[in-house]
Amino acid sequence: MNERIREILSWYAGENPGVLTNLARILNHGRLGGTGKLVILPVDQGFEHGPARSFAPNPAGYDPRYHFQLAIEAGCNAYAAPLGFLEAGAAEFAGEIPLILKCNNHDLLYESRDPLPALTSSVEDALRLGCSAIGFTIYPGSAARDTMYEELRELTRQAKAHGLAVVVWSYPRGSGLSKEGETAIDVVAYAVHIAAQLGANIIKVKLPSEKIEKPEAQKVYQKYEIPIATLADRVRHVVQSAFDGRRIVIFSGGPAAADEQVFEEVRAIRDGGGFGSIIGRNSFQRRKDEALRFLNTVMGIYEGSIR
Amino acid sequence: MNERIREILSWYAGENPGVLTNLARILNHGRLGGTGKLVILPVDQGFEHGPARSFAPNPAGYDPRYHFQLAIEAGCNAYAAPLGFLEAGAAEFAGEIPLILKCNNHDLLYESRDPLPALTSSVEDALRLGCSAIGFTIYPGSAARDTMYEELRELTRQAKAHGLAVVVWSYPRGSGLSKEGETAIDVVAYAVHIAAQLGANIIKVKLPSEKIEKPEAQKVYQKYEIPIATLADRVRHVVQSAFDGRRIVIFSGGPAAADEQVFEEVRAIRDGGGFGSIIGRNSFQRRKDEALRFLNTVMGIYEGSIR
């Protein structure tokens, strides 16, 4: 265990050795293992957006084994997916990559302004599938947010008691916020802080924009001249908002975009002190050789071997 | 155990031996045993539509023993029904055919736009009745879908822990969808994927139409030129959406129709790579000798002995 990983684990001194072990498994796995940086492959798009929207661009992705293989070959730190996808490969790829079981999921066949995902799997499922962590989505800003926080509270209690780490997707959304407000810098910083206070070990948020949503926050950002002009500045502020950088914060890539734009974002995450990326659609919605090339560049930037 | 059955079971390598045993029991039973194709007799019509609408066309069907006999004589792979029907014959026909206990049911004495079936039996019931699987219906598109997903999550956890397989009826319905959208190809593909992600071992859906319900999906189907012109094409896409064909997907026949139309549909299912049919009303709503002749043809098509 190198010094950087020891340092990161020291932030979680209150957790039991089981949780520390699983955090270490994720931090030490794959190409970025031991660097303190992470790239995680998440594939919950099928449940969230339907199979064709998710996998038609690269039909190999209809097969659940494909994503295990992609994450393993690319050297990702972990692979995150809903129950069905993990059940369909966890035995075949047992021990080859840390797994994160997404325990709630949301589909779009019924849409609402204040979404509430369904609980779709449990800590028992995560244990029998050999996972290192559970994953859970909260939507701060939704009228139903408290239900999500309370579901998370109970799952977190169970997961940690059984030695599993907890990864929270904190995605502001709902009638408490404007559409642009979902990625406003004050809102993303707030969202990462809520997840940390709820006991998350690893937190995933979206990259924040320069917008400030709440008037009360606007005053504070101006008065104290909090730097938010560049993306790196904003990443730095988000990381600071997660216990002054003492919680692992990773950023999601959002919808598929031009590669160079993604690489620029990755450089900003790196320069702002972010811990890495969770990249779904930009990874699995292209041919595998292209995806491996793409992820190779992303990891190279984090690693420092690519500028 | 022949090679095809071994191959199908390999897709479920993550399940415990109890679940594998019960999947094998279903796959190896009856006339289609060992072919990897299935014809299942479901009789939950009485609960769903009332007894007269269900059994007046063939009054022998009022007697629960009739359906056991029909399924056994026809050589079906399994017989699925609600608690009462199974309790009324499970002892007499013990060990003669794999049973699937339908654990939720919906009646029409109270109708709503966003239906939620009642939980009507349990994993304990399935165990004491000697069943091989539980059955469960979800209605993606209903405002109450999350309740169904969460009920299914808990029943699935229990069922698999006790070695039972899980069969999910995934029937889009509710205020999130237009009436025609319930069988739109994008919606059926989405529904089969959700069921697979929720951990279903066998998934039953309706035959899809050529319609596309969701605008975001429409763009994707056009861009990637997903073939959906023929029924076989659409079956192929639905099967692909269930983990690239690595989950058993069977198709329901819908309301009683002209026999030749049903046979055409069966040929499309076969040609599109579907795994079989679940045929209720077309089976039990005619005299037994006719029903046996009818099912003989269906199985012959799957088997290849009839074109």
Add this chain to the structure above:
Amino acid sequence: MNERIREILSWYAGENPGVLTNLARILNHGRLGGTGKLVILPVDQGFEHGPARSFAPNPAGYDPRYHFQLAIEAGCNAYAAPLGFLEAGAAEFAGEIPLILKCNNHDLLYESRDPLPALTSSVEDALRLGCSAIGFTIYPGSAARDTMYEELRELTRQAKAHGLAVVVWSYPRGSGLSKEGETAIDVVAYAVHIAAQLGANIIKVKLPSEKIEKPEAQKVYQKYEIPIATLADRVRHVVQSAFDGRRIVIFSGGPAAADEQVFEEVRAIRDGGGFGSIIGRNSFQRRKDEALRFLNTVMGIYEGSIR
């Protein structure tokens, strides 16, 4: 154990020795230990108002360890915070200061007239983190108040059975009250009484204004000439309303204010027979040396060493 602390504990003779032990730990810790007065540091602002509004004035506060250090160095009786903040320091600072786990929390990304905080941690969490008490917020006046009272009832039952003390933040708010009514003397007196009736061991309320919110109360206050002209009068009436002074009532400082104003309030709390202060923003939103000076004066006033 000095006589004053014995006297205070005698008011709680119905509690088990575990609860008494934890009350004694809080009353006997820090600079005011043994005086019967308390100053508690609460840091739930991050969850309640977002991280920038909370910590930008003194960025050292982004780090969870800072607040443990501040409370310990200032000689506070206890430190209160949500799950994440306590998990991030409870091991490192084990045994150095009594901890109070805030078990519900409210964020402002979704605002509503009748707020209901989310349950964010549990009695099990408090025990594994070595806490002396749980903390809980109720909003009398909210349409959702009964839900809070019922959640508190269950947490209180569990906490006391396991020997933990119960600290209630009783903050009138919601559609049953005018904005000014939230701190009206009749309302604050009512709120402290409700908390005491719900079994709270220590109650935190806001400093009351001279306003009377409810017409029926107005008549009574006039008829019996209840003295409420000075702040000390009002503190005295609030303390009287908490079982005639037989429950520990402490007062919150509200938003950061001029120091001399806070000191005046502390003198009024002392003169009115209040038991102390719970001071968050005025403590952690300034540089540590200033905060220590500020808290030194507050404690000096309670102690009697500063007039």
Add this chain to the structure above:
Amino acid sequence: MNERIREILSWYAGENPGVLTNLARILNHGRLGGTGKLVILPVDQGFEHGPARSFAPNPAGYDPRYHFQLAIEAGCNAYAAPLGFLEAGAAEFAGEIPLILKCNNHDLLYESRDPLPALTSSVEDALRLGCSAIGFTIYPGSAARDTMYEELRELTRQAKAHGLAVVVWSYPRGSGLSKEGETAIDVVAYAVHIAAQLGANIIKVKLPSEKIEKPEAQKVYQKYEIPIATLADRVRHVVQSAFDGRRIVIFSGGPAAADEQVFEEVRAIRDGGGFGSIIGRNSFQRRKDEALRFLNTVMGIYEGSIR
């Protein structure tokens, strides 16, 4: 928290903050607080040997309050007793000294070669009485030892989950050993190791003699020339056997003896790197003023103020 206590707590990094907090409470309490040395007063003699044999020498000891007072006035780190004795004083002396609830006890009205103590109280009792730890006796060498180990395993699991520390009395006894073998150096070293392996946080053993009980051990002690000539040597070897000194090991005083003999033993414990003493009969079986003088000398030796 001084450096020595931090160092000791670091050996228990796998425990949750609650357990660390309670260990810190014991290590930081009383006259030896902060030195890393402990003197604990245990009074389970009444249950073990009957009241007259225990308390007739100093009849004040019939009153349960006496032992609380003695432990508090002498400045002991903790007081350990069975349920009844703690219930009889825990409210009156709440918060004045860390308590250890002895959860099993043995009486001599029925004697057997292979004794098995009765479970006499629970983790729930310890929590409601405000204890910092549970205490438990095992008798390695008894035919019934495995029952004790298994009872301890379950109590340890519960205690630690609720943040309580675990103190184990490991007293070799039973048909597997000769009478002299009960304190043989190889046997005591073995017993302390078993307790450590069972998860004990603090272990109490008897002072070992120079005898070696087991022939296989004899060979090893000779071959590797393990120093056991002096009592300090033997204490050092016992401490080494408890995870190379990374578990707190304290030594019991045995039957009342001449004071100077006890002081010699205490010097040997100190010189051999032992962590302290648990002294029952030598403390409470004499008049209180004598007991305070006696314990003052013992603590002075540990502290270094008395040679």
Add this chain to the structure above:
Amino acid sequence: MNERIREILSWYAGENPGVLTNLARILNHGRLGGTGKLVILPVDQGFEHGPARSFAPNPAGYDPRYHFQLAIEAGCNAYAAPLGFLEAGAAEFAGEIPLILKCNNHDLLYESRDPLPALTSSVEDALRLGCSAIGFTIYPGSAARDTMYEELRELTRQAKAHGLAVVVWSYPRGSGLSKEGETAIDVVAYAVHIAAQLGANIIKVKLPSEKIEKPEAQKVYQKYEIPIATLADRVRHVVQSAFDGRRIVIFSGGPAAADEQVFEEVRAIRDGGGFGSIIGRNSFQRRKDEALRFLNTVMGIYEGSIR
């Protein structure tokens, strides 16, 4: 509440108010109410010795209502009996006298050297019957004693958590003791101490003889010249052995004897500081008018109105 009762209750400060309330009910009921003395009527003879041996001397006693009436008319503090007897009268005599449900019972149709009573009722039974306490018998000296202690531990935990007091019959018996040893002074003192350590609120023992059973005890009684010559001396020593008189100890009358002998014993209990008597066979095995006269004398002696 008079001062004497307040003083007695103060010994139980660690108990919850429910237990204190039920102790107060027993102490304040009947003719001796408020004196700190008790006479309890126990009728478990039917279960212990069979109905004819119990009730033939006074056939009115076959009727369960008789014993309620006797206890009420005589002004006893409480009535103790097994489940069936209490169920047969608890409704009819609801609220007329505190009830004690005997939760274990022993019959003589199977006799053994090391008896173990059967669990015959529960805390739930005691609650639904409106009892003030549970009763439980332990046999120190029996090879099966630990089973009894552990059953008592769990019943005590439940009873106290539900606000019921605990009355323990501590009757030395079994292969660890000689027949005469069952009432030897050292053994009875030991037995009362064990019951107190197990958490009993009220303890019932037999009147001790001058014999000393255990050689180790013999030495101590001689060395410290513990006075045991008279019955009053021995009662005093037994009471001292119950936490220096801070637990309520009452004495059983044993087999029916000459009245004057019983009265002599009662005077000795009174003079030795005992708290009263539990008198079964001497009460219910004679005609009611005689029994009332007999109990009137007993109570008069305790009260001081009869010498």
